[in-house]
Amino acid sequence: MRKTNHLRDVYSCMRTGVVSHPVRIDQGNVHELDDCKFVFISVDHGPSRDLIARHLVEKGVPFIDVGMGVDKVPEEVKLLARIRVSAIDRESKALVDRLPVADDQEDAVYNNIQVAELNALNAMLAVTLYKQKIGFYSEEIAANTLRYVLAWQRLSHAALEQA
Numbered sequence: 001m002r003k004t005n006h007l008r009d010v011y012s013c014m015r016t017g018v019v020s021h022p023v024r025i026d027q028g029n030v031h032e033l034d035d036c037k038f039v040f041i042s043v044d045h046g047p048s049r050d051l052i053a054r055h056l057v058e059k060g061v062p063f064i065d066v067g068m069g070v071d072k073v074p075e076e077v078k079l080l081a082r083i084r085v086s087a088i089d090r091e092s093k094a095l096v097d098r099l100p101v102a103d104d105q106e107d108a109v110y111n112n113i114q115v116a117e118l119n120a121l122n123a124m125l126a127v128t129l130y131k132q133k134i135g136f137y138s139e140e141i142a143a144n145t146l147r148y149v150l151a152w153q154r155l156s157h158a159a160l161e162q163a
Contacts, residue, residue: 008020034059034061038061038063038064040066041066042066045103053065053101060090062089063089067100069081069082080150081115082149083147084146085147087145095145125155129146143158144159
């Protein structure tokens with residue numbers, strides 16, 4: 001079963017109007033995002049992230065991009081992990097140039113390990129940052145990027161001028 005169809009089935013129990021689009025976004029169909037009010041990007045292919053993010057910036061559609069890096073500690077049976085959440089809108093569109101867009105799948109050490117707790121944390125940080133951006137939560141510091149490094153147990157933020 002495709003992930004989009006699975007998630008549609010899960011979230012349709014809580015919401016109406018959830019539609020699955022089980023296609024890879026490419027140059028030929030990226031325009032389908034033009035009418036979106038907000039987009040969450042969660043991809044593991046840098047060139048796809050670049051295409052989608054630059055298109056959304058061009059169209060003025062705000063978005064949040066998430067990413068995760070998991071690497072094996074040399075000569076140990078341990079993983080290094082870090083997550084990132086970046087919020088980009090008209091004011092912070094310069095951040096699109098800092099997103100990871102390399103096609104590094106050949107270099108991935110973790111070989112598609114799915115670390116559920118880090119995926120969940122990344123998603124929760126993305127949703128809370130989104131809710132700050134729409135005014136649901138207060139935002140004393142206008143963070144555009146959140147980074148969490150597991151080995152340090154540290155969550156840091158960066159505003160546009162620091163990001």
